[in-house]
Amino acid sequence: MSQEGGDRYLVGMDERANPATEAFLAHRNLLFTVAYEMLSSAADAEDVLQETWLRWTGVDQETVRDQRAYLVQITTRQALGRLRTLGRRKESYVGTWLPEPLLTAPDVAEDVELADHVSMAMLLVLETLTPTERAVFVLREVFALDYDEIAGAVDKSQAAVRQIAHRAREHVAARRPRGDVSAAQARSALEAFQRATETGDLRGLLDVLAPDVVFLGDGGGIKQAVPRPVVGADKVARLLVAGLPRLAELGTLRPAQVNGYPALVFQQDGEVDTVLAVRIDDGKVTGLYAVRNPDKLSHMDRETALRR
Secondary structure: OOHHHHOHHHOOOOHHHOHHHHHHHHOHHHHHHHHHHHHOOHHHHHHHHHHHHHHHOOOOHHHOOOHHHHHHHHHHHHHHHHHHHHHHHHHOOOOOOOOOOOEEOHHHHHOHHHHHHHOHHHHHHHOOOOHHHHHHHHHHHHOOOOHHHHHHHHOOOHHHHHHHHHHHHHHHHOOOOOOOOOHHHHHHHHHHHHHHHHHOOHHHHHHHEEEEEEEEEEOOOOOOOOOOOEEOHHHHHHHHHHHHHHHHHHOEEEEEEEOOEEEEEEEEOOEEEEEEEEEEEOOEEEEEEEEOOHHHOHHHOOOEOOOO
16 A cells, blocks of 8 residues: 555545544654564555554544554554564565565655664564564664553563563674665765676676675566575676666666665666665675565655654
């Protein structure tokens, strides 16, 4: 469900006269970001928002002390249920599963911490957590909720939540990108990468790729993609030299802001065909994520607002 489609249930309501609607709309982008960080799927995040709205309309507003916290709790509970369903879906997914990319506004990149947490690289790290660990990590590390608020959202004691947060933090720290990269550094590395791929410059690619770079492709069984990870600068460079210049002849390859970081978008006949997100550590490309599954590209035609 698109963002526009996800708000159809609000059409026709007098938002100024309805405090519940007003509160929901005020926090909508935050709630979407919570759901998306937990699910790595914009379509499922939109469905969670609709479920959140339906439950929110049944709440006695006079009993709510903190509307933001209450809405986040509802969203988290709905996302947790859907996350467990998604886990079963991923088990039967054809080929490599990657998060759904989002075309993001410039202000997302300006919030360095938010951009880091919604990057494709970080979302893949979050996939290695259990559903409850993921919820606790996202609510604590990204949205800075108090432990008592998180406990209410995940139905655990505060003591248990503290332990889960500590475990999740250590797990993520061991797997997250190796060094902080500024937006300018990421943009510079991507520009060098794009020049080398478009011209078939193997030496130039080897200069910008890390020795242990990993290339992942997600076609969802609908579009052709590499069936398994390609590891190593030489193998990845030769794969790119064989493919990207050819793609550039068939369509357009343009830079874009995807999940808060520079990425490349390949369009053919006016339609997005492939989103190539990158992970950059210490000025080198360490991860390449090519999303080709058309079911995951519906949010690439407009910017998505993410908020903390």
